[in-house]
Amino acid sequence: MSMSVGGDSTEDKPLSDINTTPLVDVMLVLLIIFLIAIPVVLQTVPLKLPAVRFDPTQTKPENVSLSISTAPDGTCAVYWNTSRVGHQELEDRAVAKLKAEIARQGGVGNPALELPEAHIRGDVNVPWQCVGGAIYTMQRAGFAKVGFISEPPPGGAVVRT
Structure with a gap:
């Protein structure tokens, strides 16, 4: 954080500005980490599963x-x-x-x-x-x-x- 006191102005109030550069840097690093990590977590084997709840049983006398x-x-x-x-x-x-x-x-x-x-x-x-x-x-x-x-x-x- 930075703070300016006085200067040319006649006011005795301190001037405070928040330095957002470190905050933005941290957020960008986290964004890059998540962009790299999410595809690794979401890798799956592409499958097409059958749309069947069950197959009817073929009952044979020898079974x-x-x-x-x-x-x-x-x-x-x-x-x-x-x-x-x-x-x-x-x-x-x-x-x-x-x-x-x-x-x-x-x-x-x-x-x-x-x-x-x-x-x-x-x-x-x-x-x-x-x-x-x-x-x-x-x-x-x-x-x-x-x-x-x-x-x-x-x-x-x-x-x-």
């Missing part, structure tokens, strides 16, 4: 339907259709189902071989470890497609065009 909930004692309860299965029984059934389906379609040499899918319905309150364990078991058994079945939002399905 496996698993339901996962929490048992009253707090453990994971996995159901193959409607019968409760343990971890080892789930893997054994999945391997047997896959082998039977491959044999039914003419073996692995069949070029039109369509493997069954595993559809998992998980309760909202189930811990992630329960669902993750079922996914891992089904993939280890040989199921290439493991998907989730969810409740559609109100308003119905949006169909892809």
Whole structure:
């Protein structure tokens, strides 16, 4: 800040002027920093996401339907259709189902071989470890497609065009 006192004038009042040059310098430096930093923060991968809320499930008789909930004692309860299965029984059934389906379609040499899918319905309150364990078991058994079945939002399905 600068201050002038007296001079040629006859008034005894001090004259005070604010030197705005340092303030402008600081503001310009901050503006330059923000102009450089904002594009770095806003870099994203350009994606075009599908305008679909969910895809309708193609239910085939060979697909496996698993339901996962929490048992009253707090453990994971996995159901193959409607019968409760343990971890080892789930893997054994999945391997047997896959082998039977491959044999039914003419073996692995069949070029039109369509493997069954595993559809998992998980309760909202189930811990992630329960669902993750079922996914891992089904993939280890040989199921290439493991998907989730969810409740559609109100308003119905949006169909892809």
